[in-house]
Amino acid sequence: MLDPSLRAGVMAVLSQLRDDGLAILLVTHDLATAAQTADRIAVMYAGRIVEEGSAASVVRTPRHPYTAALLAALPTLEHKIEAPVGGEPPNPRQYPPGCRFHVRCPLRLARCAVDVPVLEGADHRAACHLADFQPRDLERAVARARAVAGA
Numbered sequence: 001m002l003d004p005s006l007r008a009g010v011m012a013v014l015s016q017l018r019d020d021g022l023a024i025l026l027v028t029h030d031l032a033t034a035a036q037t038a039d040r041i042a043v044m045y046a047g048r049i050v051e052e053g054s055a056a057s058v059v060r061t062p063r064h065p066y067t068a069a070l071l072a073a074l075p076t077l078e079h080k081i082e083a084p085v086g087g088e089p090p091n092p093r094q095y096p097p098g099c100r101f102h103v104r105c106p107l108r109l110a111r112c113a114v115d116v117p118v119l120e121g122a123d124h125r126a127a128c129h130l131a132d133f134q135p136r137d138l139e140r141a142v143a144r145a146r147a148v149a150g151a
């Protein structure tokens, strides 16, 4: 949340410290900054890690629909900012059962409201019942939902 010039200076200092061998845990809502500076990224939703892997792998080939939605929401010069999934984050005092993202996930299955997905994978792990999730599946599902809603 710093202004761009100050943020660039802070990130340069952090990068130098990292290059000097210091381990840094950077907590941010800015996935672009994380992608530029981190070796590894862990994506959290509603208090749980839903995806974790090398920064390059998470950003290039997201394995969780929430990560794909975050990436799709990054602003570009060509596209206006648009939320790819609707709804609000859940109340932390009353998380939904099963996958905590299921209320908002356009790709949810029946079991998602019941079974808690666990992190699976070797170097790049994700907690999602859709083992073969593809970001284009999310794009299609969102487009379908928007068409049904007349948006």
Ligand code: SF4
Binding pocket: 064, 065, 066, 099, 100, 101, 102, 103, 105, 106, 107, 108, 109, 112, 117, 127, 128, 129, 130
């Ligand atoms: S487990 Fe189900 S609801 Fe949760 S992200 Fe995967 S598909 Fe969506």
